[in-house]
Every structure is written in structure tokens, then in C-alpha cells.
Amino acid sequence: MDKFLIKGGKILKGQVAISGAKNSALPIMAASLLTAEPLHVHNIPKVRDLVTMSKLLTFMHVHVSVKEFPSSDYILQATKLNDEVAPYELVKTMRASILTLGPLIARVGVARVSLPGGCAIGARPVDLHLTALEKMGAEVETKAGYIEAKVPNHGRLKGAHIVFDKITVTGTENILMAAALADGESILENAAREPEVTDLVIMLRKMGAQITGDGTSVLKIKGVKELHGTDHTVIPDRIETGTFLVAGAITGGDLTITNCAPDHQGAIIAKLNEAGVPVEVVNDTTLHVSGAKKLIASDMTTEEYPGFATDMQAQYMALATQAQGSSIITETIFENRFLHASEMLRMGANIAIDNRRAVVRGPAKLTGTTVQASDLRASAGLVLAALVAQGETIIDRVYHIDRGYELIVEKLQDVGADIERFHDPSSSAA
Ligand code: UD1
Numbered sequence: 001m002d003k004f005l006i007k008g009g010k011i012l013k014g015q016v017a018i019s020g021a022k023n024s025a026l027p028i029m030a031a032s033l034l035t036a037e038p039l040h041v042h043n044i045p046k047v048r049d050l051v052t053m054s055k056l057l058t059f060m061h062v063h064v065s066v067k068e069f070p071s072s073d074y075i076l077q078a079t080k081l082n083d084e085v086a087p088y089e090l091v092k093t094m095r096a097s098i099l100t101l102g103p104l105i106a107r108v109g110v111a112r113v114s115l116p117g118g119c120a121i122g123a124r125p126v127d128l129h130l131t132a133l134e135k136m137g138a139e140v141e142t143k144a145g146y147i148e149a150k151v152p153n154h155g156r157l158k159g160a161h162i163v164f165d166k167i168t169v170t171g172t173e174n175i176l177m178a179a180a181l182a183d184g185e186s187i188l189e190n191a192a193r194e195p196e197v198t199d200l201v202i203m204l205r206k207m208g209a210q211i212t213g214d215g216t217s218v219l220k221i222k223g224v225k226e227l228h229g230t231d232h233t234v235i236p237d238r239i240e241t242g243t244f245l246v247a248g249a250i251t252g253g254d255l256t257i258t259n260c261a262p263d264h265q266g267a268i269i270a271k272l273n274e275a276g277v278p279v280e281v282v283n284d285t286t287l288h289v290s291g292a293k294k295l296i297a298s299d300m301t302t303e304e305y306p307g308f309a310t311d312m313q314a315q316y317m318a319l320a321t322q323a324q325g326s327s328i329i330t331e332t333i334f335e336n337r338f339l340h341a342s343e344m345l346r347m348g349a350n351i352a353i354d355n356r357r358a359v360v361r362g363p364a365k366l367t368g369t370t371v372q373a374s375d376l377r378a379s380a381g382l383v384l385a386a387l388v389a390q391g392e393t394i395i396d397r398v399y400h401i402d403r404g405y406e407l408i409v410e411k412l413q414d415v416g417a418d419i420e421r422f423h424d425p426s427s428s429a430a
Contacts, residue, residue: 160179344382
């Protein structure tokens with residue numbers, strides 16, 4: 001199993017380029033199921049979740065062409081589909097497999113998708129996806145770990161008025177894709193406003209879908225009979241951008257972050273500014289971050305976009321361990337997303353957890369030790385903590401970070417971090 005060895009204390013300086021957004025690329029690739037024509041997609045991050053999505057689509061008989069593997073440019077063509085159930089082995093590592101459900105049932109009237117496996121950060125049900133599909137006329141059954149959905153009499157889904165009980169990102173994306181090929185109009189209220197949802201809407205529109213309201217919480221979709229192929233470039237990854245902003249800030253460094261979308265970083269920039277970290281918007285694709293004169297504690301609550309992303313909570317917690325004073329971090333999106341805190345405690349952080357609140361008292365002198373990554377973003381938080389810890393930190397189970405960060409080791413090395421990946425044959429993958 002691969003591990004990272006990080007020697008803390010280096011000040012990060014230089015330039016780093018951001019990859020495409022994993023959470024945009026996933027629904028965009030799944031949208032290839034909606035048409036028989038080819039979809040050309042660019043700026044796909046070379047990370048494991050996209051490799052898994054591409055294997056899943058291949059299983060469903062989507063023809064996936066790439067020059068190299070993994071690649072950032074894909075041509076996906078779903079001329080004819082296979083409605084066999086995707087093997088659980090394939091979908092268990094990636095909850096986003098559920099994104100194939102909406103497009104499959106919209107295009108062929110039947111879908112069988114394995115229920116996403118358990119997840120360290122909470123129960124993460126998919127009930128909202130399923131009730132919305134039922135409102136659109138699908139018959140949905142879950143049995144023996146599988147979701148079986150079909151439209152009676154091999155018909156088409158019908159447009160519906162759906163009010164989501166909770167804001168759900170992949171739920172909104174799934175139903176958007178289903179509604180794009182349904183009979184009649186759909187209205188989605190309390191829809192997610194994440195930039196990744198908007199990116200999907202923009203691409204669906206290029207495929208011929210009739211959608212209005214992107215960027216707001218009410219999406220209106222007039223279903224069309226057929227969608228066609230198109231060419232699309234995925235937006236930059238705002239979580240990778242935020243992670244490098246914190247990397248610059250926590251090491252007191254000087255980083256220029258290119259190929260990013262500063263417009264999507266509002267909540268993170270505002271929070272870093274509050275903590276005393278200067279962030280400059282250089283132009284519409286470039287940010288610059290430097291170290292704070294004094295890092296000040298600042299409370300943070302995770303929220304749906306445009307609020308502070310739950311996917312940046314672990315990274316912010318690492319920063320809070322170095323700030324002067326107490327920061328109260330409240331996690332409102334997932335019920336069990338402080339697993340990184342216990343590892344940071346082992347490194348010497350002062351963190352008290354009470355249900356969904358963490359009180360972080362700083363600044364703490366962190367010391368390197370062996371820590372375990374528990375999920376994708378928790379691993380990023382541990383890497384950031386290790387960058388300022390005294391001595392050596394070994395991060396175990398980095399397969400979590402490989403799900404979503406392209407070339408994280410190389411990108412950090414390029415700006416001066418002392419980090420390396422090594423293979424430990426004595427430990428096997430969990
Ligand atoms: C997406 C992102 C993930 C991010 C999360 C929240 C992708 C591939 N993943 O995950 O990185 O952390 O948004 O910003 O885009 N819920 C239900 N029932 C449902 C669906 C969701 O109760 O049917 C709950 C969840 O348990 C959670 C909340 O709603 O508490 C938000 O989840 P959701 O937005 O659906 O997260 P994902 O789309 O899975």
C-alpha cells in the first residue's frame with residue numbers, strides 16, 4: 001500500500017496549476033449515457049474516481065476513447081447500452097456511481113445500479129434521488145443492495161415538480177439528467193447551486209437540453225426527445241484550489257495558483273482573509289496567496305454553495321491548529337466528518353469535538369507521527385498539518401487522496417514541499 005512521507009517545516013513558494021474538477025467531470029462523463037453521439041470532454045483530472053467512472057461506463061457499453069490512460073481528454077460514445085448491473089466491486093469505492101441512474105433510466109427506461117457502499121463520513125442515503133425519480137413515473141425497488149428502476153411499459157419518464165427536502169448535489173445532477181430526456185416540463189426546487197451543477201447544465205444545454213435557472217435554487221427543464229454529442233471543457237477544481245490556498249497560508253509561503261476559477265472561491269477567500277491571510281485575485285484564472293503576519297482564529301460553518309464547502313473543512317481545521325485563539329468549526333452537511341481531528345490530535349493539535357462542533361485552540365506545535373487517512377478530504381487536511389509539523393509524518397491509506405487529487409505529491413514538491421510517496425509492501429490495501 002502506498003504511503004506519504006512528509007518532512008514538515010518547508011515554506012511553499014512558486015506556481016501551481018489546478019486540474020479539472022473531479023465533481024464536475026463525474027456527472028459530465030455520466031451524461032454520455034444520454035446520447036448515441038460522441039461526447040468530447042477535456043480537462044478531466046487524472047484521478048482514481050474518474051478511472052472508476054470510465055470503467056463503469058465501459059461496462060455499460062459506452063465506448064471510451066483516450067490517447068493514454070489516465071487521460072485528461074475523453075471521447076465517450078454510448079451507441080447502445082448494456083443494462084446489466086454493474087459489479088459491486090466496481091461501484092463500492094465510488095458513491096458517484098449513482099450518477100448513472102438518472103441518465104440510464106431516461107434513455108432506456110430501465111436502470112439497475114448497485115447501492116453505493118458505506119462511507120466513512122456518514123450514512124449518505126440516496127432516498128432523495130429515488131423519490132424524485134418516482135415522482136417522474138419510475139417504479140423503484142431496492143433489493144439485495146441494488147436499485148432497480150424502470151418506467152412502466154417501456155415508456156418515458158414524465159416531467160414533474162420536485163421540491164428536494166434537502167439540498168443534494170448529485171441528487172440535483174441525477175434528476176437534471178433524467179428530466180432532460182423526460183416528456184414535458186420539470187421544475188426542481190431547493191436544487192443545489194454548486195458550480196459543478198452549473199457546469200453540467202451548460203454542457204447539457206450544448207447537447208440540446210432546454211434548461212433555465214442555473215446558478216439558482218430553481219431549475220426548469222423542458223424535456224426533449226433526443227440529445228446530441230458536443231465538446232466540453234470541465235471547470236477547474238475549487239477544492240484543489242482551496243487546498244493549495246491553505247497550503248500557501250499554513251506554511252507562510254507565497255503561491256501563485258493558476259488555471260483556477262477565483263469566482264468559485266468566494267467563501268474560502270473571505271474566510272482566509274478573516275484569518276489574516278492575504279489572497280489576491282490576479283486575474284480571472286489566477287490567485288495569489290501569501291502567509292499571514294499573524295494567523296487569527298476564526299469560526300467556520302460548512303454550508304451548501306455559495307457557503308463554505310464541507311470538502312474544505314478538514315483543510316481549514318489544519319489551518320485553525322496554527323491560528324492564534326479558538327476557532328469553532330461546525331459541520332452541517334455530514335454527521336461524521338471529523339475523523340481527521342483524532343489524527344491531528346495525535347500530532348499535538350488541541351481539538352475538542354462535541355457532536356457536529358469542533359473547538360480548535362491554537363497555535364499548537366504539531367509533531368510528525370504516523371497517521372491514517374480516513375477519506376479523501378481528511379487526507380488533504382492531514383497532508384497540510386504534516387507540512388507544518390516538526391519532523392516526519394507518515395500518512396497511511398493515501399489511496400483516499402488518490403481518488404481526487406491529481407499528482408498531489410509532484411505538485412507539492414514543485415513548490416518546495418518535502419514529500420514523497422513510497423510503497424510499503426508490509427501493509428495491504430483495506
Ligand atoms: C457531493 C460531492 C461531495 C460533497 C457533497 C456536499 C460529488 C461527486 N460529491 O456529494 O464531494 O462533499 O456533495 O457538498 O459531487 N442526502 C440525503 N438523501 C439523499 C441525498 C443526500 O439525506 O438522497 C443528505 C446527505 O446524507 C448529506 C446531504 O444530504 O447529509 C448532502 O449530500 P449530497 O449533496 O447529496 O452529497 P453528494 O452529492 O453525495
